[in-house]
Amino acid sequence: MLCVGLLTACASAPPPPVAIPPRPARESIQRFGLSGRAIIRQSARADTMRLTWEHSVAEDAIGFSSSLGMVVAELQRNASGARWMTADGERFEARSADxxxxxITDQPVPLEALSRWxxxxxxxxxTATRDAKGRLLEAVDQGWSVRVLSYETELPEALPSTIEVEHGALRIRLAIEEWVL
Structure with missing residues (x-):
């Protein structure tokens, strides 16, 4: 009887949802960190990966990992240019992170615009469509279609939790699991 009671207590109530800290005004966000998953669809191919991104006006560091957490590559951007480094030791440099x-995307992606989206x-x-709370729902920006599919909460200052951007045959869906501001 005691075992049944313990098992019932363990299985009864799900943990309470994690409280989201107050968010600053969207327009004031100049620096962020995020982690999540990305699905990149292009032509007949689709790739799924884990993603971490540290962004500021001056720098970006984006880590790409396999679904199992193995680091595949890292993209870094700063005033001196951009670098792509793979887990195999390959290194590529360019003036633009795009x-x-x-x-990984077969075409340049506007990283500065993506950091806004x-x-x-x-x-x-x-051109943009917003919800009743003033939050972005969809837009066309620099020739890219941008759709915010969900927000972390219903609050007006909530940040996106799922976005999708599309340009030609390329579609990128980001599921953001954690924000650091």
Whole structure:
């Protein structure tokens, strides 16, 4: 009887949801860290990977790992240019991180714009649709279709938890599991 009671107590209530800390105004976010999953679909191919990204105005560091957590590559950007380093020891350099992103996406990805899109912002020339709380739902920015599929909470200042960006045959879906501001 005691065992049944213990098992029932263990299986009864799910843990409470993790509280999201208050978020700053979206337009004020200049620095962030995130981790999550990415699905990159292009032509007839789809790749799934884990992703970590440390972003500031001056620098970016993006780590790409397999689904099992093995590091595949890292992309770094700063004032002196961009570097792509693989786990196999290959190293590529370019003036632009956008060009080096093409090592996994077959075409350049505008990293500066992507850093806006993941926090739910768009550039000045974009056309955008927003929800009743003023949060980005979808946009066309620099020729890319941007869709925020979900937010971390229902609060107006909540950050996106799932976004999808598309340009031509390339579609990138990011599922953000953790934000660090």
């Amino acid at each position: 060009q080096l992103m093409a090592r 993941v926090v739910g912002r768009v550039g000045n020339g974009a």
